[in-house]
Amino acid sequence: MNILLQEKFEELLYRYTDKRNIPPESAINADLHIQGDDAVDFLSEFATIFEVDITLFPFEKYFYNEGELSYLWLLRIFKRSSKKPLLVSHLLQAIQSKKLP
Numbered sequence: 001m002n003i004l005l006q007e008k009f010e011e012l013l014y015r016y017t018d019k020r021n022i023p024p025e026s027a028i029n030a031d032l033h034i035q036g037d038d039a040v041d042f043l044s045e046f047a048t049i050f051e052v053d054i055t056l057f058p059f060e061k062y063f064y065n066e067g068e069l070s071y072l073w074l075l076r077i078f079k080r081s082s083k084k085p086l087l088v089s090h091l092l093q094a095i096q097s098k099k100l101p
């Protein structure tokens with residue numbers, strides 16, 4: 001990947017997580033705790049900066065919405081409603097392909 005694109009991506013992640021040197025196997029939803037409105041903002045900004053098509057991305061399979069976040073602790077107690085991980089490596093691939101699954 002182009003170094004400039006890599007730096008832009010790392011800077012975007014940093015703005016949402018305050019973390020640097022994030023491994024590609026990290027899940028932005030589970031490990032980095034980007035959820036709800038923050039996830040919407042992050043993906044919108046990601047799509048704009050890197051010109052990635054996210055129109056068919058199934059947001060609800062990967063992220064909790066703001067309403068769900070208020071009772072997430074209850075879902076975890078009953079081990080329900082687990083979301084699929086969205087890995088940093090998936091986003092890096094999307095930058096190359098210009099499409100997020």
